[in-house]
Amino acid sequence: MKQHSIHAWLLKHTRLTDKSLTDIQLGQARLRLGLAPAGLYYIWLHDSNFSQYGNVFLAVLAAYFIYTCITLYTIRQQPLSAFRSITSPLLDIVIVSFGMLVDGGQGSGIYFLYLIIIFGHGFRFGSSMMLYTQSLSLAGLLAMTSFLWLQSPTTIDLSLLFWQLTTLVVLPAYVYLIVQSAEQAIKARTEAENSSFNLLDKGPTPVFTFAPDLSGRPSILYTNRATDNLFGHARTMLVGEEVDKLILPEDRREMSRFCLDTLAMETSPEQPATNQIYIRGTDSGGNILKLTCTAIRMHWQNRWIGVCFMLDITQRETLHEQLESISKKAYMSTMVAGIVHDFRNVLNNIIGYAELLHMNASDNESRQQLAEIIAAGDRGSDLITHLLKLSNKQHTAAAQVGKTEGSMLAQPLENIVGLSRLQMPQHIQLVCDIEKSLPDVAISIIEIEQVLLNLINNAMQAIRSDGQISICVSSDHQHRLATAEHPALCIRVSDNGPGIADEDLDHVFKPFWTSRGDKGGSGLGLAMVQRIVKRHHGSINIDSVANQQTTFTVHIPPFSGQEIPTRGTEESPAPSSTSLPATAPCHILLVDDAPDIRRVHKSMLSRLGHTADTAENGLQALALFKKHTDRYDLVITDYRMPVMDGLELTEQIRRLDADVPILMITAYGEDRSLQQVDQYNAILVSKPVMLEKLSQGIADAMRPGS
Structure with a gap:
């Protein structure tokens, strides 16, 4: 009985008021002390039956x-008392019932005290x-009426008694229903609050609540498990502390x-206000955390509190910085490679024509001056070769990566796509399909991320209005780079932009060439993609x-478990003999593909006694x-040529004729893709090409068994 009284009666008040149980009972006791003399004074003024029952009433009072x-x-000393909870209402009803008896019975206004x-x-x-108390009131009213009826039956008004009893039954019952509804609503709200906090506590997002302390500074009321894990503190160490502890x-x-500012925000149910900040935190080990904090103000348990949701962007920012650094280095390397290539072609023309003039010059002074031009061009070639090697240092290690497991590719690529989606304008939709099972490849994850990121950026810049970018990363068993046991890695990026004009298809991979210079295009993104793909013996098609x-569409060959034989790509020294x-x-x-280069080389071949037919790309030459x-x-x-490059041309020719001599000339002397030249039994010569180097290259290519 005692437990039922405490839990079912006394603790009910906590759902309806902010006051403590002690304060409520103290207020009720003080009210009794005030009403008792007031009731006595009221009865004394009426003087109905006071002379008859006054002494007894005074003793009871x-x-x-x-x-x-x-x-x-x-x-x-004892706020929760079952005895007091039972006796206090009983004494209240006894005093009221006795007061009605002294005040004249049924018609007394003291009835309303029930x-x-x-x-x-x-x-x-x-x-x-x-x-x-309702039951006690009915009993008290009936007891008082019965006592009067025993004294004088004619003084009892049965109709009045009926309405008095009905009022004591119906009106409290109606209020009871209202109270029940209120209690259910409050219970539902409490359960919802508890459920919300349970969800927050089990959720992956770090959350804490805060409110002003006595000094007006925001302090922590609650933290969920994710917050404790993020900062490495026990919950007991954070609750009650000021928010700046984190x-x-x-x-x-x-x-x-x-x-x-969050606590001072004006909110409405239709449009709750939010507040956001980027801030730096620290965990228990003193490590720096980069955080995005979003806070709202909400009404909870009759007061305003703040709820702060935190997002740890430390890893994302670190990844972004790494990618940005890698992209800068890659852009610089691509830019240097483009400059070296073009400059080698310029030197090739200068040295080639100078050599032709040198051979035809009749006076010694002219021959000496032309020899100085040739020597200066040769020194320039050495300088830019060293420059290219310097820019390629960071790529050498990447190109020598042994193996990247396919199971390690999906998640990093999904992260890249996610970051790209966040940076896109709202009018562009990005859809992605990445297979979970991808082939093992001999390329680093970072380089694959570079390829995908640059292709996405290229597609994004191409879309001028509403559009869609589709990404598919999968295994391709049918591609020529695939083997019977290992498929090739296929990366396909599509956009529904205006497309690429036919006359521009030959230029998109050239460094610094761009059709979107007004939109911030650098002309290096696709050049860098091609450079990475070619360095790893892959293919890229438009x-x-x-x-x-x-x-x-980019294809990367699978990891075969065998190292490709390396071949030195240093520029071969010219023969010591002048003949x-x-x-x-x-x-x-x-x-x-360069008309001026074709003219120079054709003139040099003519000088050496050879004849030549010319073609401006591999496809035309193959025909x-x-x-x-x-x-x-x-x-x-x-x-390096558009439409079909020299390496692809060599591969196609070898399918038609396994014995015809092939001499490949390149300004990309350090490109690792050129290691495949050995597989096709071809001779490699680096630009700039002097007459003696060209003659030696032809001799090497024509030598039996070469």
């Missing part, structure tokens, strides 16, 4: 007064206490102001339909070779 005084003393007692106990202590000393002022779709190697006249297929299979004694091709 004195006992009631003493009991109330004792209650005032004991409440603080309702006050019922409602007072109900609102303070809940429905159970209300039903208890923040770097340099940022504590900003954090405190952020929390106070399929573009005007105003429909542009698709870049040119003797070679029988040949009919040569000369392939180069000539297929048409005149037995016509050419030698193929001389440039390495």
Whole structure:
């Protein structure tokens, strides 16, 4: 009974008021002390039956007064008392019933004190206490009426008694229903609050709540497990502390102001206000955390508190900084490679024409001056070769990576796509499909991320209005780079922008060439992609339909478990002999996309006694070779060309003729893709090409068994 009284009655009040149980009972006792003399004065004024029952009533009232005084003393020592909870309402009803008897019976205005007692106990202590006092009131009214009926039956008004009893039953019952609804609503709210905090506590997002302390500074009320894990503190160490305990000393002022501003925000149910800040925190080990904090103000348990959601962007920012650093280095390397390539072509023309003039010059002074020009050009070639090596240092290690497991690729690539999506304009939709099972490849994850990131940026810059970028990363078993056991890695990026004009397809991979210079295009992104792909012996293709779709498809060969034989790509020193190697006249297929280079090389070949047909790209040269299979004694091709480069041309020619000599000339002497030249039994010569070097290269290519 005692436990039921405490939990079912006395603790009900905590749902309806902010006051403590002790304060409520003290207020109730003081109210009794005030109402008792007031009621006595009221009865004395009416003087109905006071002369008959006054002495007894005074004795009962004195006992009631003493009991109330004792209650005032004991409440603080024992707020939860089942005895007091039962006897206090009983004494209240006895005093009221006796007061009605002294005041004339049924018609006394003291009757309404029954309702006050019922409602007072109900609102303070809940429905159970209300039903208890209601029962006592009915019993008290009937006892008082029965006593009067025994004294004088004619004085009882049965209709009045009926309405009095009905009022005591119906009106409290109606209030009981209201209280029950209120209690259910409050219970539901409490359960919702508890459920919300349970969800927050189990959620992955770090969350803490805060409110002003006595000094007005925001302090922590609650932290969830994710917050404790993020900062490495026990919950007991954080609750009650000021919010700036989590923040770097340099940022504590900003954090405190952020929390106070959140608590001062005006909110509405239709549009709750939010506050956001980027801040630096520290964990228990003193490590720096980069955080995004979003806070809202909410009403909870009759006061305003702040709720702060934190996002740890430390890893994301670190990854972004690494990618930015890698991109800068890659852009610089690509830029230097482009400059070296173009400068080597310029030197090739200068040295080539100078050598032709040198051979035709008749006076010694002119020959000496031309020799100085040739020597200066040769020194310039050495300088830019060293410059290219310097810019490529960071890529050498990446190119020598042994193996990247396919199982390690999906998550980093999904992260890159996610970061790209955050940086995109809202009018662009990014959809992605990355297979979970990808092949092992001999390329670093960072380089694959570079390829994907640059292709996404290129697609994003191409879309001028509403559009979509589609990404697919998968295994390709059918591609020529795939083996019977290992598929190639395929990266396909498509966009529905305006497309690439046919006349621009040959230029998109050239360094510094861009059709979007007004939009911040540097002309290095695709050049860097091609450089990475070629360095790892992969392929990249473009399929573009005007105003429909542009698709870049990259294939990376699988990791085969074998190292590709290395071949030195240093520029071969010129023979010490001044005489040119003797070679029988040949009919040569000369392939180069630069018209001036073709003219120089054709003139040099003519000087050496050879004839040549020319083609401006690999596809055109392949068509000539297929048409005149037995016509050419030698193929001389440039390495880097549009449509079809020299390496692909060499591969196609070897499928048609395994014995025809091939000499490849390149300005990319340090490109690791050129290691494949050995596989096709071709001779490699680096630009700039002097007459003696060209003659030696032809001799090496034509030598039996070479």
